[in-house]
Amino acid sequence: MTKKRLVRGVDPAMLKRAADIIKLLGHPERLKIVESLDGGELSVSAICEICDLEQAICSQHLSRLRRHKVVLSRKDGQHVLYRVVEPKVHHILECIRQCDVKR
């Protein structure tokens, strides 16, 4: 059942997809954004405020996250609400939660 070395066996496309998402989240501001969205949907302006980001920057990050299907958006009146749809995000958020034991 447990193959000793499964690296070769990992589907390259899947590996690439995982790497792309991980790299995308490897940025402090995007990490803050997805973390802020962990509690549920938020509008762009709410994200800007919570994460202390300027509108344009925030929108650019959200745009990239959207392109990679990490988040989805929907209109709600004059607002646009975002939410996380990529399950890998949860694993990655663990990285900023483990309160680094060492010190």
Add this chain to the structure above:
Amino acid sequence: MTKKRLVRGVDPAMLKRAADIIKLLGHPERLKIVESLDGGELSVSAICEICDLEQAICSQHLSRLRRHKVVLSRKDGQHVLYRVVEPKVHHILECIRQCDVKR
């Protein structure tokens, strides 16, 4: 106990460190490398073979992983053995293990 929005509260240095590590692992070959090391120490040549990488490329990746304290190395005769020391790696490896439910 559960603060509504903890993003602002996240220590910026810790967030940066997490993002750096996540970004570093957001690369297919480095992801393969840390995955191959998940079973324990391996020499550079073993990693090259398992991950199907050229020596120079592999060494460069290992060098970056070492600089960021994601892995540690030790000499063993004419070989150099590497191992993972950064705990966040385990969370990230989860990303390539969850067998994407959707399809």
Add this chain to the structure above:
DNA sequence: CCATTATATAGCATATATACTATGTACTAT
């Protein structure tokens, strides 16, 4: 229609990352 609010995108200079090739160093065996 006009102004305002909310969000998205374009254009661009600068910084980082990647991939390659070549070369350097350390250890072992002869």
Add this chain to the structure above:
DNA sequence: ATAGTACATAGTATATATGCTATATAATGG
């Protein structure tokens, strides 16, 4: 000393990512 194996690093051209500023679009209120 010499040669071979195992790693590490330098140098560099090319590609990507980032941060900014300005501008564009969409919905709402008056």
